[in-house]
Amino acid sequence: MDQRSIADVTVLSPTGRIDLDTTPPLQDCLLPLTQVASAKVVVDFAGVSYISSSGLRALMLGAKAARAAQGRLVVCCLNPAVAEIFRISRFHLVVEVQNDLAAALAALSSSAAAAYRHG
């Protein structure tokens, strides 16, 4: 799973299906990032084709951990199928969703947004 930093934001980019088999590695990667004080984390869904209830639970735990640490978790770049799953599950009310990476970074950090704009 690709992980990179853009200024003070960590961007995690899982790929493929997030299901019973692939949720544990995502959660293992995500939770430590969100538990850091004032963590700013983006989960970029551009490469994700499906997310199950277990994956959504992992995102919820990440969002809760981030809030507890005075931080924030944002997801972005949902393809139509994944966006539909967020709508059906009502998880768009649980986890903050932005249309694209630029918007996600801008929601979290002006310096990360600027760094992304300038390549």
Add this chain to the structure above:
Amino acid sequence: MHVRFWGTRGSLPAPLDAAGVRAKLKTVLARARGHALADDAAIESFIDQSLGFAERATFGGNTACVEVDTGADEHLILDLGSGARALGNCIMAGGRPGKRAVYNVLLSHPHWDHIMGLPFFAPAYIPGHRIRIFGGHTDLEHALRRQHAAPNFPVEFDQLGARVEFVALDPARSHRIAGADIGLMRQHHSGDSYGYRITQNGRSLIYSTDSEHKIEAAADAYPFVDFFRGADLVIFDAMYSLAEAYTIKEDWGHSSNLVAVELCHRAGARRLCLFHHDPNADDGAIEALLSDTVKYEALSRDSAAPLEVVAAYDGLELDL
């Protein structure tokens, strides 16, 4: 096996009110504009082909009660919610010829919405009739006696004309009741509930209501996957959205449509019936829940076999 739903709501009866009926009438009349409705056949055709279920009908408002006809000469009933009143009336009107006056009830648990129909189940008042109430709990008699006691109800339990017996079932073994093999499993719900697997002539029905599936559901060896394995029909408590079930309604003892689909796929079940509808959901909301669940089934299927999804309504009949 033949299954008929007499009550499909959770928590509390939720009858359609006058405003709800008027709203349906307005929608239907607006839809009828431009249709030639010169005779009854044309009207029937318009109703069946031009209107959605929530427009032409209602999912109903009675709480859990499901009748299962195993072909045996005794009745088999799942829960005694308010739907039991209509079932009892049907039986007393001669609607079940060939059945003896023996009513085998599998009770999921003694919460109010699952027992409130007994005081209005007409056969309970008829001498010579026999009601056998089965369940995984050992204190069902206490719960059912209590709801008949003053000041809650005017007819004491001991005044019932029928002979009412209580039988605690051991979840560790299979039981033979009304011509079917019955297995049961303890479920996560306040005070516990029990799900049932009813098997007859190679066909299996799962009745799993008032059951919350928590983080353990992600485990490979989650026991409900085996319990549901290869079932022809899974009647499943899909009361809340996944977001509700995981957040503000966590530990309320109910589940979601997403978890329903995933468990059925993992178990290789053939048909899922959404059940225990939220009393706050109107017909449009339940129809949308069904539509969303059908979409999610297709999105999540991957290599699993296709799963048919239906939503229970008062009056729905299914053959297995």
